[in-house]
Amino acid sequence: MNGNKKIAETPLMRQYFSIKAKHPDALLLFRVGDFYETFGDDAVTASKVLGIVLTKRANGSASHVELAGFPHHSLDSYLPKLVRAGYKVAVCDQLEDPKLTKKIVKRGITELVTPGVAYNDQLLDNKEHNFLGALHFQKDKAGIAFLDISTGTFKIAEGSLEYISLLLASMNPREVLIEKSIRKAFTDKFGNDYYLSVMDEWAFVRDACHDKLIQHFGTVSLKGFGVGEMPLATTAAGAILFYLEQTRHDGIGHLCSISRIDQEDFVWIDRFTFRNLEVFHGSTEGAQSLVNVIDKCSTPMGSRLLRQWLALPSKNINELDERLDITQSFFQDQSLRLNLRELLEETGDLERVVSKAAAGRITPREMGVLRKGLTQLGPIKSLCQSSGNGKLADLASGIDECSGLLDKLDRELLPDPAGMIGKGDVICKGVNQELDNLRNIARHGKDILAEIQKRESESTGITSLKISYNNVFGYYLEVRNTHKDKVPPHWIRKQTLVSAERYITQELKEYEEKILGAEEKMVVLEQMLFNLLTEAVQKEIPSIQKNAYIISKIDCLSGYATLALEKNYCRPVLDLETKLEITEGRHPVIESMMPPGEEYVANDLYLDNETQQIIILTGPNMAGKSALLRQTALIALMAQIGSFVPAKEVKMGIIDKIFTRVGASDNISKGESTFMVEMLETATILHNLSSRSLVLLDEIGRGTSTYDGMSIAWSIVEHLHEHPEFRAKTLFATHYHELNDLEKKFKRVKNWHIAVKEVNKNIIFLRKLTPGGVAHSFGIHVA
Structure with a gap:
C-alpha cells in the first residue's frame, strides 16, 4: 500500500492518517494498546530496519494495510535503531485512559526524535557531543549554531563560507537545519555528508529568531552573552529553538546560555586535515585514532571536553600554559592525581543527567546517579584547593557543592531508588505521612486485617470470627449462626447464608478502600513527590552545569598527566x-x-x-x-x-x-x-x-x-x-x-x-x- 493513499478507513485508520499527514517526513510509531504500530510504507521500512514481522491488518475495507509493530516497553530498544538508520521518528501516544472513554482514544505526538535531537542513552555516545546544527546564509557569509540538547551546550559562529566549512568539519553535527531554498547551495558548498532537515523560511526570519532567543533567555538583549552583533548566527540559533518547539521539546530550561566561537581564538584546521591526521576516526574500520589513544578521562564529560579541545585547539598561550601547569601538578603529585581520579570515577555524567531533569525525563535511578555525582563535589574541591597549585585551586574554587540540594536528595530519595516510578521504593520514609500510611497499608494489609479480626473476636467473644473478601461487597466479617446473638449493633448485615451471616463495619470499609487503592495512590503520590525533587534540581541547573564544566576540565588535565606518565x-x-x-x-x-x-x-x-x-x-x-x-x-x-x-x-x-x-x-x-x-x-x-x-x-x-x-x-x-x-x-x-x-x-x-x-x-x-x-x-x- 502507498502510505499516502487514502482508502476507506476504520475510525482508527482515519485518526492515523490525520496524524501522519501532519508529519509526512517522519516514521510514525502509533500507540495501540500495549503496542507501537506502524502502517503502510512506514511498516515496510520498520520491518526491514528492525527485523520485525510485516503483516496486514484487517480494518474493514482497509484490510490490506501493511502493519508492523512491537511492544511499547521495547521502545527504548527499537527507537535508536530507526534514528541511527537515518529516520526522523514521531512517537504518537494515547493521551487518555481507554477505560474512561467510549469513543476512540485520543492520540497525539508526544515526541519527534531526530538524529540531532535526542536524550535517549541508546542514541548517544557518552564520549561525544550530539550536535544539532543550523545554518543561515547571506551571500558569501553565513551564521551557524550548534546545540547539544543532551548537555545544554549552545554555541554560535559567523564568518566566511570557508570558516563555516571548518566548523562543520570540527563540530560534526548529526543534523543540520536549513531553509528549503538553500538545499542545493548547501550541498554545492559543503557536500553531501550531512543529514539535512529543511524548514520553512519563516523559521529563519531575523527579528523573529532574535525575539525567540530573548524570550527564552529572559533578557532584554543578547549582548550579555557576547553575541549581540552576530545577526546571522543568532538567526540560526533562533531557528533551532523554533525546531525544538516543532519537535515537542519544550523542557529546555537547561539551555541557560549561548556562547560564541571566535575564529581568532582557535587553530584553523580544515576537514581534510582532521581526516588526514585521523584525529577522531582511523582511516580504516577498527583503526586507532588520536583521540582513542590520548583519552584517559574518568568521566564522559571530560571525554566530551577533550574532543571539543581537539576540534577547536586554542591559540591562547595563557590558557594553554594554565592547562600545562595544572597537568604538571598532577604529573608530579601521584597521590593527588590518583585520589582525584577515584573521586572523578564516581562523579558520572552530571551534564546529561541534569539535562534530563530539565526535560522532565529523569528517572529515580538517574536522580540517584546525580546525587552520587554531587556527593563527590566537596571532596574534589577540597583536594584541589589543598594541592599547592594556585591555578588548580582557583579553578576548583568555582565549584558550588549544591549542599542544599544534596541534603534534600539525601533526606528524600532512597539510597538505591527504583528504575521507574510505579515500582515503589523511590521516596524515603518520613518525607510524607500519607505515603508512609499507604505503604504500611499496601505492605501490611493482611496483618492489619488479622489485627482487626483478633480485636473484634476478643471484644465480642466470637471465637470463630473470620474476615474474607468477595467481589460483590469486598471485605466482610463472617459469623456462624451459633454466635449471631453476640454481634454488636454497629455491624451492618450484608448477606445471610444457611449457616452464617456476613457483616461489614465502617472501619473495615475504610481499610478496604485504603488497601485496594493504596498501590494506585502510592504511585500518584510518589510521582508528585518525585516531581517536586525534579523541580528542586531544575532550580540548580546553572550551578550544576558550571560544576560539570570545571569537573570536565580537571578530568581532562588529570587524564593528560596519566597519559604522560604511561607513555613518557x-x-x-x-x-x-x-x-x-x-x-x-x-x-x-x-x-x-x-x-x-x-x-x-x-x-x-x-x-x-x-x-x-x-x-x-x-x-x-x-x-x-x-x-x-x-x-x-x-x-x-x-x-x-x-x-x-x-x-x-x-x-x-x-x-x-x-x-x-x-x-x-x-x-x-x-x-x-x-x-x-x-x-x-x-x-x-x-x-x-x-x-x-x-x-x-x-x-x-x-x-x-x-x-x-x-x-x-x-x-x-x-x-x-x-x-x-x-x-x-x-x-x-x-x-x-x-x-x-x-x-x-x-x-x-x-x-x-x-x-x-x-x-x-x-x-x-x-x-x-x-x-x-x-x-x-x-x-x-x-x-
Whole structure:
C-alpha cells in the first residue's frame, strides 16, 4: 500500500492518517494498546530496519494495510535503531485512559526524535557531543549554531563560507537545519555528508529568531552573552529553538546560555586535515585514532571536553600554559592525581543527567546517579584547593557543592531508588505521612486485617470470627449462626447464608478502600513527590552545569598527566616566536600500537621562518615519510590543546593553522580523480597561509604524469618560499628527487631524507631523519 493513499478507513485508520499527514517526513510509531504500530510504507521500512514481522491488518475495507509493530516497553530498544538508520521518528501516544472513554482514544505526538535531537542513552555516545546544527546564509557569509540538547551546550559562529566549512568539519553535527531554498547551495558548498532537515523560511526570519532567543533567555538583549552583533548566527540559533518547539521539546530550561566561537581564538584546521591526521576516526574500520589513544578521562564529560579541545585547539598561550601547569601538578603529585581520579570515577555524567531533569525525563535511578555525582563535589574541591597549585585551586574554587540540594536528595530519595516510578521504593520514609500510611497499608494489609479480626473476636467473644473478601461487597466479617446473638449493633448485615451471616463495619470499609487503592495512590503520590525533587534540581541547573564544566576540565588535565606518565611524554614549551623544535619526537598512535618491547624510532625536527622554513623530505616508499609528517602535526596539535607530547623535548611558537595533504582522499571514490582532489586541497592551503601556519604536503603531483607532477611540486615549493607576506613552516615529502635542487636556489629550503640501509641487496628501513637528499627510491625493492 502507498502510505499516502487514502482508502476507506476504520475510525482508527482515519485518526492515523490525520496524524501522519501532519508529519509526512517522519516514521510514525502509533500507540495501540500495549503496542507501537506502524502502517503502510512506514511498516515496510520498520520491518526491514528492525527485523520485525510485516503483516496486514484487517480494518474493514482497509484490510490490506501493511502493519508492523512491537511492544511499547521495547521502545527504548527499537527507537535508536530507526534514528541511527537515518529516520526522523514521531512517537504518537494515547493521551487518555481507554477505560474512561467510549469513543476512540485520543492520540497525539508526544515526541519527534531526530538524529540531532535526542536524550535517549541508546542514541548517544557518552564520549561525544550530539550536535544539532543550523545554518543561515547571506551571500558569501553565513551564521551557524550548534546545540547539544543532551548537555545544554549552545554555541554560535559567523564568518566566511570557508570558516563555516571548518566548523562543520570540527563540530560534526548529526543534523543540520536549513531553509528549503538553500538545499542545493548547501550541498554545492559543503557536500553531501550531512543529514539535512529543511524548514520553512519563516523559521529563519531575523527579528523573529532574535525575539525567540530573548524570550527564552529572559533578557532584554543578547549582548550579555557576547553575541549581540552576530545577526546571522543568532538567526540560526533562533531557528533551532523554533525546531525544538516543532519537535515537542519544550523542557529546555537547561539551555541557560549561548556562547560564541571566535575564529581568532582557535587553530584553523580544515576537514581534510582532521581526516588526514585521523584525529577522531582511523582511516580504516577498527583503526586507532588520536583521540582513542590520548583519552584517559574518568568521566564522559571530560571525554566530551577533550574532543571539543581537539576540534577547536586554542591559540591562547595563557590558557594553554594554565592547562600545562595544572597537568604538571598532577604529573608530579601521584597521590593527588590518583585520589582525584577515584573521586572523578564516581562523579558520572552530571551534564546529561541534569539535562534530563530539565526535560522532565529523569528517572529515580538517574536522580540517584546525580546525587552520587554531587556527593563527590566537596571532596574534589577540597583536594584541589589543598594541592599547592594556585591555578588548580582557583579553578576548583568555582565549584558550588549544591549542599542544599544534596541534603534534600539525601533526606528524600532512597539510597538505591527504583528504575521507574510505579515500582515503589523511590521516596524515603518520613518525607510524607500519607505515603508512609499507604505503604504500611499496601505492605501490611493482611496483618492489619488479622489485627482487626483478633480485636473484634476478643471484644465480642466470637471465637470463630473470620474476615474474607468477595467481589460483590469486598471485605466482610463472617459469623456462624451459633454466635449471631453476640454481634454488636454497629455491624451492618450484608448477606445471610444457611449457616452464617456476613457483616461489614465502617472501619473495615475504610481499610478496604485504603488497601485496594493504596498501590494506585502510592504511585500518584510518589510521582508528585518525585516531581517536586525534579523541580528542586531544575532550580540548580546553572550551578550544576558550571560544576560539570570545571569537573570536565580537571578530568581532562588529570587524564593528560596519566597519559604522560604511561607513555613518557614531555611538557612542551610554548612561546610567541615562530620556531618548531622537536627533540626525539614520536607518533602517538603508531607508538601505541607497537608490540611490547619494540621501541619507536624517535626523530628530531626543526623548522623556523628564517633559516629552515621548508624541508624537502625524500626516501623510499614505506620508509616512514608520511608517518613523520603526521607525527609533526599531531605533536603540534597536542601542544595546542594543552597536553604533554610524545617527545623528549618540544619548543614551539604558537601555530595558528595546520594544513595537511597526506594520503588519498575519500573523494576519489566519489568520482573525483586523485589529481583533482589533491589540487583542490592544495589550493585551499595556498589560499589561506599565514606566518604561523604549519604545512605538511605528501607526494604532491603523483596524480598526473611524472613531468607535470614534478613541475607542480616545484612551483608549490617556490610559491611557499617566495610568498610576499608569509613564511609558512613546511614539510614537503616527495618521490621527485629532482626537488633536491631547490636547496641550491632558495636559502630557506633544506634537504632531509629518511635513512635506509642496503645489506646484500635487501633494504633495512632505519626510520631515521637524516640531513641531505637522496637520489634513489628503492622502488623495485619496496614493491
